[in-house]
Amino acid sequence: MKPLAKLTFRWRSIAESRLFFPVIALCLVLLFDFIFIPGFFSIENRDGNLYGSLVDILRNGSAVSLLAIGMTLVIATGGVDLSVGAVMAISASVAGILMNPSALRNEVFFVTDPTYTFQPLWVVIGAALLVAVICGLWNGMLVAYMKIQPMVATLVLMTAGRGIAQLITNGLRVQITYRPFSYIGQGWFILPFSLYIVAFMLLATWLLTRKTAIGMFIESVGINFRSSFFSGIQERKVKLLAYTFCGFCAGIAGLVACSNVKTSDANNIGLFTELDAILAVVIGGTSMSGGRFSLLASVVGALVMQAVTQSMYAIGVPAFALQAIKSVVVIIVILLFSEQVRGLILRVGKKGV
Amino acid sequence: MVNRVSAFINKNRRFIPLMATALLAFVAYGIGVINFEGMRNPQVFLNLFRNTSFILISAVGMTFVILTGGIDLSVSGVVVLTTVVSAALLREGWNPWLVILLVLAIGMTLGFIMGSFIVYLKVQPFIATLAGMWFARGMCFFISDNAINIDERTFRILGQTKILIPGLKELADLQGTPAPYISIPVIVAFLVLLIGIYLAHYTRYGRTVYAIGGDQQSARLMGLPVNRTLMMVYTLNGLCSALAGLSFCLFVSSGHGLYAPGFELDVIASVVIGGTLLTGGSGYVAGTFFGVMVLAITQALIQFIGSLSSWWTKIVIGVLMLTFIGVQAVLANRKLDDKVLDAQSLRRRRQRLAVGFGAAAILVVLAFVFLPKLGIGSNSNQAETTVCEIKPFRTDEAAQLIKEGAVIAYNRLAGPKCIDEMYAIYPDGRVLKNDGVNVVEKKITSAEVDSLLKTIIDDYGWYTNEIRDTYHVPCRQCFAHYVIVADEGREKGATAVDGGVNMPPGYGFTLAVIRAVLPEQ
Numbered sequence: 001m002k003p004l005a006k007l008t009f010r011w012r013s014i015a016e017s018r019l020f021f022p023v024i025a026l027c028l029v030l031l032f033d034f035i036f037i038p039g040f041f042s043i044e045n046r047d048g049n050l051y052g053s054l055v056d057i058l059r060n061g062s063a064v065s066l067l068a069i070g071m072t073l074v075i076a077t078g079g080v081d082l083s084v085g086a087v088m089a090i091s092a093s094v095a096g097i098l099m100n101p102s103a104l105r106n107e108v109f110f111v112t113d114p115t116y117t118f119q120p121l122w123v124v125i126g127a128a129l130l131v132a133v134i135c136g137l138w139n140g141m142l143v144a145y146m147k148i149q150p151m152v153a154t155l156v157l158m159t160a161g162r163g164i165a166q167l168i169t170n171g172l173r174v175q176i177t178y179r180p181f182s183y184i185g186q187g188w189f190i191l192p193f194s195l196y197i198v199a200f201m202l203l204a205t206w207l208l209t210r211k212t213a214i215g216m217f218i219e220s221v222g223i224n225f226r227s228s229f230f231s232g233i234q235e236r237k238v239k240l241l242a243y244t245f246c247g248f249c250a251g252i253a254g255l256v257a258c259s260n261v262k263t264s265d266a267n268n269i270g271l272f273t274e275l276d277a278i279l280a281v282v283i284g285g286t287s288m289s290g291g292r293f294s295l296l297a298s299v300v301g302a303l304v305m306q307a308v309t310q311s312m313y314a315i316g317v318p319a320f321a322l323q324a325i326k327s328v329v330v331i332i333v334i335l336l337f338s339e340q341v342r343g344l345i346l347r348v349g350k351k352g353v
Numbered sequence: 354m355v356n357r358v359s360a361f362i363n364k365n366r367r368f369i370p371l372m373a374t375a376l377l378a379f380v381a382y383g384i385g386v387i388n389f390e391g392m393r394n395p396q397v398f399l400n401l402f403r404n405t406s407f408i409l410i411s412a413v414g415m416t417f418v419i420l421t422g423g424i425d426l427s428v429s430g431v432v433v434l435t436t437v438v439s440a441a442l443l444r445e446g447w448n449p450w451l452v453i454l455l456v457l458a459i460g461m462t463l464g465f466i467m468g469s470f471i472v473y474l475k476v477q478p479f480i481a482t483l484a485g486m487w488f489a490r491g492m493c494f495f496i497s498d499n500a501i502n503i504d505e506r507t508f509r510i511l512g513q514t515k516i517l518i519p520g521l522k523e524l525a526d527l528q529g530t531p532a533p534y535i536s537i538p539v540i541v542a543f544l545v546l547l548i549g550i551y552l553a554h555y556t557r558y559g560r561t562v563y564a565i566g567g568d569q570q571s572a573r574l575m576g577l578p579v580n581r582t583l584m585m586v587y588t589l590n591g592l593c594s595a596l597a598g599l600s601f602c603l604f605v606s607s608g609h610g611l612y613a614p615g616f617e618l619d620v621i622a623s624v625v626i627g628g629t630l631l632t633g634g635s636g637y638v639a640g641t642f643f644g645v646m647v648l649a650i651t652q653a654l655i656q657f658i659g660s661l662s663s664w665w666t667k668i669v670i671g672v673l674m675l676t677f678i679g680v681q682a683v684l685a686n687r688k689l690d691d692k693v694l695d696a697q698s699l700r701r702r703r704q705r706l707a708v709g710f711g712a713a714a715i716l717v718v719l720a721f722v723f724l725p726k727l728g729i730g731s732n733s734n735q736a737e738t739t740v741c742e743i744k745p746f747r748t749d750e751a752a753q754l755i756k757e758g759a760v761i762a763y764n765r766l767a768g769p770k771c772i773d774e775m776y777a778i779y780p781d782g783r784v785l786k787n788d789g790v791n792v793v794e795k796k797i798t799s800a801e802v803d804s805l806l807k808t809i810i811d812d813y814g815w816y817t818n819e820i821r822d823t824y825h826v827p828c829r830q831c832f833a834h835y836v837i838v839a840d841e842g843r844e845k846g847a848t849a850v851d852g853g854v855n856m857p858p859g860y861g862f863t864l865a866v867i868r869a870v871l872p873e874q
Contacts, residue, residue, distance in 0.1 A: 080479075142675075148682050151424075151479065152631045156678065159618050160671025166664040275483050288477050318498060320610055324491025327484040334476055 018294035061306030062194035067277035070249030078290025079150030086161025088254035088270030096174035096264025136247015140240035165266035185260030222290025370628025406538040413549035414593025422633025423478035429616035430489030435598025440501035440608030449507035464591020493610025500609035512603030538600035566633030795872035813859035824848035
């Protein structure tokens with residue numbers, strides 16, 4: 001009797017773990033690739049750097065992973081941030097204009113010198129992140145202090161943000177040729193450099209939330225903000241912090257994205273990524289109504305989205321038609337998370353053992 | 354007196370957002386009329402409706418969705434799917450009426466499916482409709498990768514028939530100006546609006562919608578058919594989106610999966626500006642109409658100011674939305690405060706107001722700081738997409754062609770193949786195409802050229818204020834256009850991008866007729 005009980009317990013603990021579904025989903029996608037796409041798993045070693053489809057998934061998913069880290073905290077407080085795509089565009093525009101200010105004079109100036117920059121790198125990155133943090137603060141103020149519904153409050157910046165980004169770049173696409181900056185998105189140190197940024201942010205956020213009380217505060221606010229307030233948690237400041245941090249993450253994601261394409265394009269950078277980020281968090285098992293969260297599961301969720309994209313590219317689905325397939329995947333994943341299906345899996349586990 | 358006024362305001366508090374929007378629309382139009390000669394033209398006023406008929410149609414459906422406390426992000430997806438499906442079927446030679454019925458059915462089906470996900474599987478409206486948008490936009494690319502042109506008689510008639518306004522026609526005849534007119538989509542939009550008002554305020558269905566938005570749980574406990582009503586709301590919104598897609602399709606005379614970017618945001622913004630609470634349960638369909646008008650007048654004002662680029666529309670709409678949402682938040686909070694009005698909450702409210710006004714003030718200051726900077730000029734000489742490095746429009750070369758005797762010069766950039774082609778149409782019927790490598794010539798009759806010019810200038814009002822630059826960075830497979838038309842010493846050029854929601858209808862029609870005579874089409 002005893003081992004049976006233990007086994008059941010183990011299955012339950014695995015099935016109920018936050019990571020269970022995202023990892024299963026990722027495995028399913030990779031299994032599909034393994035069967036249908038020959039050579040998907042091959043990894044090449046060029047001058048000590050690793051290349052291959054798997055590395056591409058990690059690399060191309062890094063912007064969404066960064067967004068997902070910030071978004072997890074916001075969703076855990078019971079909110080949502082729709083403006084991350086626009087904030088990405090704003091931070092990319094600020095960075096672009098500080099490195100190549102020709103657009104301000106309303107002329108397109110193709111700098112070919114890879115060492116030319118208007119401002120030093122730390123000013124560029126600092127200014128872009130500062131602006132992104134201000135955007136996050138703005139959202140946080142609206143949600144926490146003005147008591148506006150999160151979706152509505154961030155919708156404002158989502159609408160106006162792209163306008164602001166175009167205002168900064170004067171509506172032009174800014175070419176970025178500064179070599180050290182392009183290392184952020186295109187550099188390789190055995191693995192793509194952007195991966196280290198994601199890993200660092202993940203680790204830092206994990207330490208911040210799990211090794212201090214902040215994580216618990218966030219979950220408590222997400223579960224019931226009123227009772228958290230009465231138990232002495234300053235729920236407004238917790239929310240403000242979550243949105244500001246989300247803005248910060250979006251700023252980094254914007255830098256990675258624009259460094260990756262060597263252009264700061266206010267109209268296209270971060271377009272629709274807010275949706276990718278939210279879905280990554282949902283796949284990661286954080287409930288949209290707030291409460292418990294898992295950062296790692298969200299990042300795995302972002303990788304699931306990217307893996308689907310990458311494998312569809314590999315079998316030759318055109319980029320835009322991909323959206324239709326993505327939407328089907330999303331619906332399936334969300335249905336998997338519905339109470340009924342979850343209950344069914346748990347029951348099957350019990351019976352099977 | 355003050356007491357009476359405040360009592361009156363308190364009694365009619367629920368109308369405040371509606372009145373504010375209406376007032377805003379009138380004031381904005383008034384400012385335009387005072388400052389700009391051109392805005393006094395009755396045709397400009399009617400164009401406000403013509404340019405936004407599809408937004409209005411979609412916004413009426415969206416109002417119901419938002420009244421129930423949901424949201425529908427799929428509208429732009431359904432709109433583009435409608436354009437692509439109708440363009441593809443018309444190319445196959447289907448009966449146009451059958452096509453119209455079919456796309457309406459597709460819209461309703463999509464709405465029904467999303468509704469059932471939301472109602473029965475308890476998926477969040479925002480996620481379900483997002484997936485709906487991706488699905489619809491993605492399906493467009495399974496149908497066709499490139500834009501499909503519509504060249505079909507019924508659609509042309511539907512899009513271009515002019516409906517004269519009885520009183521204004523005589524007035525215009527007296528002044529010797531062309532009679533102002535509206536188009537069929539405008540009539541459809543107003544019909545949809547009237548039906549929407551009727552449904553919302555005079556039927557059991559409408560009352561159920563408000564009840565659901567107020568509190569879904571209580572509505573269910575009261576025995577109202579919550580599930581059925583929600584399904585109806587999403588299905589009807591699908592229908593409205595498809596209808597909006599059809600009228601958009603009549604304007605642009607073509608279909609492609611990347612058209613109408615950000616359309617859903619325009620629609621949601623106009624509903625919010627119209628005074629409907631995004632939490633549901635409060636708002637008026639008539640308010641939505643004024644919200645759409647505010648949007649249209651903003652666009653028109655920015656066009657008349659001239660030196661402001663088109664992205665200012667986005668910023669202005671964002672600020673307006675913020676203001677309305679802020680006002681509503683304050684009103685809603687005040688309702689709560691009435692019960693427990695102590696010194697602390699009063700102070701808090703003052704703080705909140707101060708923060709709100711501070712934010713608004715910062716925005717205004719920012720606007721004034723940036724405003725003078727914008728006078729530098731339009732961004733029309735820069736055309737780039739993400740797939741290709743594009744040169745600017747060849748405006749000088751086009752002007753040169755006109756000098757050499759061409760009546761129409763047309764520069765087309767980008768598109769799926771990243772082209773840069775220059776077309777010139779001469780009065781004797783020669784049509785030249787120069788794609789930088791070789792020159793192709795086609796011959797049409799000079800009578801055809803004459804009628805072409807006449808259509809563009811008289812019917813589509815090329816020299817009127819309505820034709821203007823609406824360039825923005827084109828979507829990845831869309832074309833950017835620059836057309837110069839010259840005739841009897843007059844000459845005017847304008848830029849546009851395929852599928853932009855603010856492209857004037859006349860420009861779309863002009864492109865369609867020019868396209869018809871180009872070589873290799």
